[in-house]
Amino acid sequence: MSLPTRxxxxxxxxxxxxxxxxxGSARTALFNWLYARHTGGTFILRIEDTDQTRNSxxxxxxxxxSLKWLGLDWxxxxxxxxxxxxxxxxxxxALYREYLEKLKAAGRAYEKxxxxxxxxxxxxxVIEDAIRGRVERTEEKDFVIFxxxxxxxxxxVNVVDDVxxxxxxxxxxxxxxxxxxxxxxxxxxxxxxxxxxxxxxxxLKQNGPGKMSKRDQGALVEEYQRRGFLPEALVNFLCLLxxxxxxxxxxxxxxxxxxxxxxxxxxxxxxxARFDEKKLAHMNWEYLVALAPExxxxxxRAYFAAQPESPAAGVPEDYFREVLLLAQPKVKxxxxxxxxxxxxxxxxxxxDEKARAKLFAKGEPMARLGELAVALSGADFxxxxxxESAVQALAAERGLGLADYVHxxxxxxxxTSVGPSFFSLLRVLGRDRVMTRIQRFLAKG
RNA sequence: GCCCUCAUCGUCUAGCGGCUAGGACGGGGCCCUCUCAAGGCCCAAACAGGGGUUCGAUUCCCCUUGAGGGCGCCA
Numbered sequence: 001m002s003l004p005t006r007x008x009x010x011x012x013x014x015x016x017x018x019x020x021x022x023x024g025s026a027r028t029a030l031f032n033w034l035y036a037r038h039t040g041g042t043f044i045l046r047i048e049d050t051d052q053t054r055n056s057x058x059x060x061x062x063x064x065x066s067l068k069w070l071g072l073d074w075x076x077x078x079x080x081x082x083x084x085x086x087x088x089x090x091x092x093x094a095l096y097r098e099y100l101e102k103l104k105a106a107g108r109a110y111e112k113x114x115x116x117x118x119x120x121x122x123x124x125x126v127i128e129d130a131i132r133g134r135v136e137r138t139e140e141k142d143f144v145i146f147x148x149x150x151x152x153x154x155x156x157v158n159v160v161d162d163v164x165x166x167x168x169x170x171x172x173x174x175x176x177x178x179x180x181x182x183x184x185x186x187x188x189x190x191x192x193x194x195x196x197x198x199x200x201x202x203x204l205k206q207n208g209p210g211k212m213s214k215r216d217q218g219a220l221v222e223e224y225q226r227r228g229f230l231p232e233a234l235v236n237f238l239c240l241l242x243x244x245x246x247x248x249x250x251x252x253x254x255x256x257x258x259x260x261x262x263x264x265x266x267x268x269x270x271x272x273a274r275f276d277e278k279k280l281a282h283m284n285w286e287y288l289v290a291l292a293p294e295x296x297x298x299x300x301r302a303y304f305a306a307q308p309e310s311p312a313a314g315v316p317e318d319y320f321r322e323v324l325l326l327a328q329p330k331v332k333x334x335x336x337x338x339x340x341x342x343x344x345x346x347x348x349x350x351x352d353e354k355a356r357a358k359l360f361a362k363g364e365p366m367a368r369l370g371e372l373a374v375a376l377s378g379a380d381f382x383x384x385x386x387x388e389s390a391v392q393a394l395a396a397e398r399g400l401g402l403a404d405y406v407h408x409x410x411x412x413x414x415x416t417s418v419g420p421s422f423f424s425l426l427r428v429l430g431r432d433r434v435m436t437r438i439q440r441f442l443a444k445g
Numbered sequence: 446g447c448c449c450u451c452a453u454c455g456u457c458u459a460g461c462g463g464c465u466a467g468g469a470c471g472g473g474g475c476c477c478u479c480u481c482a483a484g485g486c487c488c489a490a491a492c493a494g495g496g497g498u499u500c501g502a503u504u505c506c507c508c509u510u511g512a513g514g515g516c517g518c519c520a
Binding site for chain 1: 451458471479481482513517520
């Protein structure tokens, strides 16, 4: 299929500030952004705030924050300006009146019951969609373009602004496909050339029927931000929901620059995709383990700081750093960090009763712990290797295995049966904490 | 009800007339191992159904079914 190509490319993302910013919107924004960057075109942000009863300034900021967090920078729009502004529809009323006059002059608009209606042509509307190919639909009845309260309606302002802003490609969700016949009627009535349309598949909720909506679990971008997800991971995941590098290229985790290079409209899938939080979590983990340690620590610090009761409050920087270095290769996500590292920062950790019961079911763990305490009191805590050889020597001397000391030792100093290498654990906790905790465990039984 | 779109493992997908139908997530097993992860190896798992076209259909066409969307003085 050959696309009507026009250059330079101008695309826009046009959200309305009527609710939290959700995953589907994020992906629409992303695909527009990708296409603009791929073609060297212009990415416009336009705020469609014509419904005064549902708009809010708070939601407007959510849009800006979410786009910025995702790294989707806009070339024209609120905050950065541009030659075709203003970029909020609430500030473009004069323009809409002007275009309405054009329609009236052409005999394509009339008033009825206080509202203004658009007179359709009734001709079959044909669109050459860059993703779906040729789609035909006939609009069957006149529709409202100005409400009786005097405010213009979405279909009208959307088209007027696309014309006025010189938008060349309209990349949006498939839920707009059936509306497109209204839009092409309007473009033609306005004497404007049609943009290239590209209707991307929808994201379906992972459980139950229907498309994902703002009310579904995991639907809000803000939620991932709050939960410490890496934006680059979410972006990568979203790119793969409906697009892939194709041609036998099985890569999934890809640098954004690489995706920008490969992205193109005809490669976008035509079928809807079900959201899969497990796959997202995995992508996030891939980015997490690959993160430079200093950046991981930075992220972790910010996450802990945002907690109402951070277990790491008041902890020295260096110690926090050492702990997080141990945790990075172990956790699946930032949000499990506070629970995973709690015993490093607080002495009042709970003891896992199941683990204790299992350990006490056989052997004499308390005797082993006593021996371990003696061995550690004189051990070198400088390196993991030194600690390991100390415990190794003890085990050899008693004719036992490393495990006979490690498990009870771990339970005594951390209260849990899982965690980083026992020797790393000892080294980072330091002799004082280790000895105190072991003694306490020995005393309490 | 009318109109539009879509249809490969549970999920995301590769495939664009001839493949043991590939990868990833998730699931299961084995190995490694101081625990938990990670890692290595392996297993189960799909072309919705029916007609055509063709020497040959997962692939092209039609129908059915299923899934999704639209039919607002919401966007």
